[in-house]
Amino acid sequence: MVERIAGGITAPDGFEAAGVHCGIKKSRLDLALVVATPPARAAGIFTTNLAVAAPLLVTRDHLHVSQNTAAAVVINSGCANACTGAPGLAAARTMAAQTAEALGCPVEQVLVSSTGVIGLLLDTEKVRHGVALAAGALSREGHGAAAEAIMTTDPSPKETAVRVSTPAGVFHIGGMAKGSGMIEPNMATMLGFLTTDAAVEPALLRRALTEACADTFNAITVDGETSTNDMVLLLAGGRAGVHIGEDEYATFVDALQTVCRELALAIVRGGEGATKLIEITVTGARSTAEAKQAARAMANSPLVKTAVHGGDPNWGRLVAVAGRAGVGFDLAGARVQIGGVELFSDETVFAEREPAAAEHLRGTDVTIRVDLGVGGDARATVWTCDFSAEYIHINADYRT
Amino acid sequence: MVERIAGGITAPDGFEAAGVHCGIKKSRLDLALVVATPPARAAGIFTTNLAVAAPLLVTRDHLHVSQNTAAAVVINSGCANACTGAPGLAAARTMAAQTAEALGCPVEQVLVSSTGVIGLLLDTEKVRHGVALAAGALSREGHGAAAEAIMTTDPSPKETAVRVSTPAGVFHIGGMAKGSGMIEPNMATMLGFLTTDAAVEPALLRRALTEACADTFNAITVDGETSTNDMVLLLAGGRAGVHIGEDEYATFVDALQTVCRELALAIVRGGEGATKLIEITVTGARSTAEAKQAARAMANSPLVKTAVHGGDPNWGRLVAVAGRAGVGFDLAGARVQIGGVELFSDETVFAEREPAAAEHLRGTDVTIRVDLGVGGDARATVWTCDFSAEYIHINADYRT
Numbered sequence: 188m189v190e191r192i193a194g195g196i197t198a199p200d201g202f203e204a205a206g207v208h209c210g211i212k213k214s215r216l217d218l219a220l221v222v223a224t225p226p227a228r229a230a231g232i233f234t235t236n237l238a239v240a241a242p243l244l245v246t247r248d249h250l251h252v253s254q255n256t257a258a259a260v261v262i263n264s265g266c267a268n269a270c271t272g273a274p275g276l277a278a279a280r281t282m283a284a285q286t287a288e289a290l291g292c293p294v295e296q297v298l299v300s301s302t303g304v305i306g307l308l309l310d311t312e313k314v315r316h317g318v319a320l321a322a323g324a325l326s327r328e329g330h331g332a333a334a335e336a337i338m339t340t341d342p343s344p345k346e347t348a349v350r351v352s353t354p355a356g357v358f359h360i361g362g363m364a365k366g367s368g369m370i371e372p373n374m375a376t377m378l379g380f381l382t383t384d385a386a387v388e389p390a391l392l393r394r395a396l397t398e399a400c401a402d403t404f405n406a407i408t409v410d411g412e413t414s415t416n417d418m419v420l421l422l423a424g425g426r427a428g429v430h431i432g433e434d435e436y437a438t439f440v441d442a443l444q445t446v447c448r449e450l451a452l453a454i455v456r457g458g459e460g461a462t463k464l465i466e467i468t469v470t471g472a473r474s475t476a477e478a479k480q481a482a483r484a485m486a487n488s489p490l491v492k493t494a495v496h497g498g499d500p501n502w503g504r505l506v507a508v509a510g511r512a513g514v515g516f517d518l519a520g521a522r523v524q525i526g527g528v529e530l531f532s533d534e535t536v537f538a539e540r541e542p543a544a545a546e547h548l549r550g551t552d553v554t555i556r557v558d559l560g561v562g563g564d565a566r567a568t569v570w571t572c573d574f575s576a577e578y579i580h581i582n583a584d585y586r587t
Numbered sequence: 588m589v590e591r592i593a594g595g596i597t598a599p600d601g602f603e604a605a606g607v608h609c610g611i612k613k614s615r616l617d618l619a620l621v622v623a624t625p626p627a628r629a630a631g632i633f634t635t636n637l638a639v640a641a642p643l644l645v646t647r648d649h650l651h652v653s654q655n656t657a658a659a660v661v662i663n664s665g666c667a668n669a670c671t672g673a674p675g676l677a678a679a680r681t682m683a684a685q686t687a688e689a690l691g692c693p694v695e696q697v698l699v700s701s702t703g704v705i706g707l708l709l710d711t712e713k714v715r716h717g718v719a720l721a722a723g724a725l726s727r728e729g730h731g732a733a734a735e736a737i738m739t740t741d742p743s744p745k746e747t748a749v750r751v752s753t754p755a756g757v758f759h760i761g762g763m764a765k766g767s768g769m770i771e772p773n774m775a776t777m778l779g780f781l782t783t784d785a786a787v788e789p790a791l792l793r794r795a796l797t798e799a800c801a802d803t804f805n806a807i808t809v810d811g812e813t814s815t816n817d818m819v820l821l822l823a824g825g826r827a828g829v830h831i832g833e834d835e836y837a838t839f840v841d842a843l844q845t846v847c848r849e850l851a852l853a854i855v856r857g858g859e860g861a862t863k864l865i866e867i868t869v870t871g872a873r874s875t876a877e878a879k880q881a882a883r884a885m886a887n888s889p890l891v892k893t894a895v896h897g898g899d900p901n902w903g904r905l906v907a908v909a910g911r912a913g914v915g916f917d918l919a920g921a922r923v924q925i926g927g928v929e930l931f932s933d934e935t936v937f938a939e940r941e942p943a944a945a946e947h948l949r950g951t952d953v954t955i956r957v958d959l960g961v962g963g964d965a966r967a968t969v970w971t972c973d974f975s976a977e978y979i980h981i982n983a984d985y986r987t
Binding site for chain 1: 635896936
């Protein structure tokens, strides 16, 4: 049984956190620290963008050297430390070393993460100050401040946690995330940090994280961009005394997916200028990859996003995107539903049903379903938000 | 020598045109007819969208049956006749038959094209009336009305023509186009119609059109969408008495490219809500295909388009898009220039130069140059427009 509980990233036993202000941002919290006692097993998923930021290089390196063991995760907002060359890499290493020193743990057990302005070097004196403050403020109650400290333009902090009751015992999963609202002044960064007090071996932990992210963090899109800094980390401490083996794996992934989905959908709802959450399901595809590709093409189409924003049940735009998505598609067999209302099928337009679909579009949660018409049985769901004039204003006028 | 001249699509000898109103649209011109005397050699390029509209099916079929001979092109705006199934196909065939009857030519020598609302069946009684009107109004002066009759949301008609002087003699190329402003109410349709009084055999004509379109009509993008109705047609009548063989081919393609580029850039400038023309050149790529893919990804990035709209020399967004474009990319060798001002190279940020780049962005013509840093020698240029709140308003509120 999976129950929602309070406590965010420190809900699982064995984790403490803090969020502090150290001057990277003008006045808001800008440094978060999450500490695992004892050190946890760790797994990470990283951006596919080839312009990889310094903190990602350091974190991947540390996971390798420590053989997937982590005592702490330190995250700053306000400076992405991306496109900063060798000095940036040195700064990210310094940030890890300062944290290791403050906590008395090996440097390779510290994972680092940054989000904020690109092309700006991280000020390690400010970080030193922040790490000292955070190390002194660690507590089970620090989850809220930590979730706040990783925000950039996010409208609100994103955290959640669950208690999972199984025949083998009770364990917890907690998490926090920052959104893909654009960052100062550059792009969408998505960060997700997850903890559990279940015991999971590294290989299984990585498999679980990959699987849980596939239909959650990796199934959302705000504007089709990936960032230089995207990462999702999962730490498993083991203090609950429940060991996740093959038998408990499905239950663990399910619960992990619940946490990831809640955080991922919160990111979409918090997209810049977003007024609606749009769930797009593509069916009848030749493969899951093609279903996902088509759903993603629709989710990133400015024409689809503006139509939903305007409450227009514009099935023609969905058909046209499906036709250019680079996947198997047959107009003769294609179907489009908006809010469960079938608007196009068998090459027939049901214009008289448009008012019912328009009514559905007035809500904040929109569902769209498109069958590609090639008789396949693969399907995929992607979540996105609508496209408003506010998005343009935020991104055009950010530095003016 | 290539000189700009007046006369649009009827500037070449042997072509007449007309643009009339027949009631498909409420009050504006909505049907254009272009007639070649004698019938011309013809070549066409069509949408890659798999949701192909009825008129494209008929036109491709007619080119095949007539062995690339065309006596007329008939185009309506206001109704795309797309997603209309068997009745739509019958309507497109009827439109061709009505035109053939009015002109006394074989039906397979009539090419048909439509743009406008998707999912709406073409009213062939209105078309019959329009074809009769247009057939009676044909003249060398009809080019302007024809260019106007193919418009949907285009802010102005697009036409141009050139006189080409060669050792072999003088010939002309003329053309008209409609833009990728979104159509009632569905998507970007790009139509281009070109004529020449040079004599060109079908195989060479098709090669020339493909080559001329590659860096013009196929190198522009407003929002990454392709339409169900996109087509570019080229008719070569031969009345100038100049035969284009392999020796004259380069001159012909050059001139054709000049005409296509002018029309293509006019389409981008006329993009919905557009305030700036953006030229994006990608260099240092492993292949032309990768250069084009990267340039297109930048051109379609909402973050790049909004930054340019806001006058923000945001090189970081360009680097990030290059990194996720799915092409060879190396941050260490990457370079970004805006308006000729180098803002990032050798992993070094030149923040002090940003005001100069910002000054460039205040103009209406913006140039961006990104080197992918992998040491290749391939390059490509793509044109797009900026993304304004007006775009959102037009596309969100179109039917409300």
